[in-house]
Amino acid sequence: xxxxxxxxxxxxxxxxxxxxxxxxxxxxHGRRHASSSPPATEGPDAEPATATAAGNCEPRGAPAANAxxxxxxxxxxxxxxxxxxxxxxxxxxxxxxAPDAHGRPPSKLAPxxxxxxxLAHGRTVVDTARAQGRWTDDDAEALRSVLPQxxxxxxxxxxxxxxxxxxxGELTVETRGRxx
Amino acid sequence: MKxxxxxxxxxxxxxxxxxxxxxxxxxxxxxxxTVNRRASGSTGSxxxxxxxxxxxxxxxxxxxxxxxxxxxxxxGGASPVFRSxxxxxxxxxxxxxAIGTDSDIVFYWDTSGVCSTIYTSNYSDNEPKAP
Numbered sequence: 001x002x003x004x005x006x007x008x009x010x011x012x013x014x015x016x017x018x019x020x021x022x023x024x025x026x027x028x029h030g031r032r033h034a035s036s037s038p039p040a041t042e043g044p045d046a047e048p049a050t051a052t053a054a055g056n057c058e059p060r061g062a063p064a065a066n067a068x069x070x071x072x073x074x075x076x077x078x079x080x081x082x083x084x085x086x087x088x089x090x091x092x093x094x095x096x097x098a099p100d101a102h103g104r105p106p107s108k109l110a111p112x113x114x115x116x117x118x119l120a121h122g123r124t125v126v127d128t129a130r131a132q133g134r135w136t137d138d139d140a141e142a143l144r145s146v147l148p149q150x151x152x153x154x155x156x157x158x159x160x161x162x163x164x165x166x167x168x169g170e171l172t173v174e175t176r177g178r179x180x
Numbered sequence: 181m182k183x184x185x186x187x188x189x190x191x192x193x194x195x196x197x198x199x200x201x202x203x204x205x206x207x208x209x210x211x212x213x214t215v216n217r218r219a220s221g222s223t224g225s226x227x228x229x230x231x232x233x234x235x236x237x238x239x240x241x242x243x244x245x246x247x248x249x250x251x252x253x254x255x256g257g258a259s260p261v262f263r264s265x266x267x268x269x270x271x272x273x274x275x276x277x278a279i280g281t282d283s284d285i286v287f288y289w290d291t292s293g294v295c296s297t298i299y300t301s302n303y304s305d306n307e308p309k310a311p
Contacts, residue, residue, distance in 0.1 A: 163293030
């Protein structure tokens, strides 16, 4: 429902950013060009014809000072444009899409009912075993049947709840061999 | 009698170069350091020499495009110790997938049960599994 609107909004933001960058680059280039060009007229403010040795160390038209000013201006322009865009799209602030614990981007798709049910089942298997204080072959088999239906984040959650419980001694491993 | 002695001496002397040229052989049964959250051991040594019920290893669970690893170690005996960890990080899965028949394994875990490091060594000195 919101997807088209969000996409359009992102496209507009990208357009604004590109435009702002272009304007700022043009302005910067213009200033640089002006500062490195010889003065058009001789006068009290004109550059000396011969520079000192120290002066020669300074590259002509070095943009350091100008670049700092331009960056401030550019930042202001971009901030204003982004704020206007989000205001126009009805959002108070940009969406935050924080990565998960493993640095992976969050899933764009809503989990399917099957995935939700599988996660619930996986949690139940581990929680029931914890309540009983034992991890048996039947528990391992039940969890093995669920794991393929889980996405990475859900599988991490279930497996880590199991390994943490084992390491804390909340579960006595009674399987004939490995944990799973 | 004298002939037998001479023969045995000859065999012993002949065997010296063979023994001297053998490569390094190591034995590394499973051990678990619960303080530093570290488990280590080679699969061969653990199988051959550890107390009954001991093991170490990792398993890779792959489903579709995603995969996870679970590593476990158990030191058997009168007071068995068991530790385990899991991860879906690609680097961990890759390290676990490199474990071979007679690999030496070290894995670390954090307080959440997540594998933080997995070492897989496939050196020639690793003890092979006995039948």
